[in-house]
Amino acid sequence: MELKGLEVIYNNLSxxxxxxxxxxxxxxxxMSLAAIVFSSFMGVLAGVGLTVSKGLVRSLFIGVLGFLRAIPVIMLIFWTYFLLPVLFNVDVPAITTVVFALSVIGAAYIGHSVHAGMIAVSKDQWQAAFSLGLSKTQVIIYIILPQALKMMMPSFVNQWVSLIKDTSLAYVVGVAEFTFIATQINNRSMVYPTEIFLFVIIVYFIICLSLDIAVSFLAKRCWFSTR
Incomplete structure (x- = not known):
């Protein structure tokens, strides 16, 4: 980086x-935190629903999750920004539409991960739990789901990292997130795009790496530890 480029970053750091x-x-x-929380909660519910449902309900789950995984994130952000106000007849903030779009798409991917983890658990464990008199709900909550989440945690982290990066697509509805702000600064200076966007890359790298390290740290101490 040139000294002047560093100066531009320093002067606009705030x-x-x-x-x-x-x-x-x-x-x-x-936005990343909100999308991670909502997508994880909805994804777990979707994964459980996909695993235990049958017939038409299962087909509906597969269709909805498949549709959400197929469409581009930027298009869903754009659609929800204009569609939600029409459906609810209220002005929905752009930030809300972005979090909503990221959450439902993230939930679709996490739902399939949870489903894969649940069906990977041996059927003998289901049968053993039922023989102890546990209900289906208790078996899922206390026995099957914890094992599934432990196995699929790396997949969860990958999806969370994708959600963090996808927040940069909020520019399409004018949300002033980090990349949008960096573009504004670059448009004003018109001289140091390399330095400005290299700084953007470094910041995203630090955020995503911090998430990975935090999850790995907690994994050694929480209920989903392999120890």
């Missing part, structure tokens, strides 16, 4: 962090 009020890196982190 703006990159916060934007005018709620934006920049802080908004990227906020």
């Amino acid at each position: 703006y990159m962090m916060w934007g005018n009020f709620l934006g920049g890196i802080f908004l990227t982190l906020l």
Whole structure:
């Protein structure tokens, strides 16, 4: 990086962090956290539903999850931004539509991961649990699901990292997240795009690496540990 390029980053660091009020890196982190929480919750429910459902309901699960996995994230963001206000007859904030779009698409991928983990658990464990008098719900919550989540945790982390990166697509509806702010700064300077966007890459790398390290750290101490 040239010294002048570093100076541009330093002079605009506060703006990159916060934007005018709620934006920049802080908004990227906020949207990422919300999308991770909502997509994980919905994904677990979808995975359980896909595993235990049969007939028409199962076909419906497969169709909806397949549709969400097939469409581009940027198109779903664009659609929800214009569709949700029409459906609910209210002004839905752009940030809300982005989090919603990322959450449902993330849930589709996580749902299939949970389903794969649940069917990988030996059928003997289902039968042994039922023989102890546990209900189907208890078997899923206390025996099958914990093992499935442990096995699929690397897949979860991959999806969470994708969600963090996909927050950069919020520009399509004018959300002032980190990449949008960096583009604004680059458009003003028109001289140091390499330095500015290399800084963007470094920040995303640090965020994603921190998530990976945090999950690995917690995995050694929590209920999904392999120890």
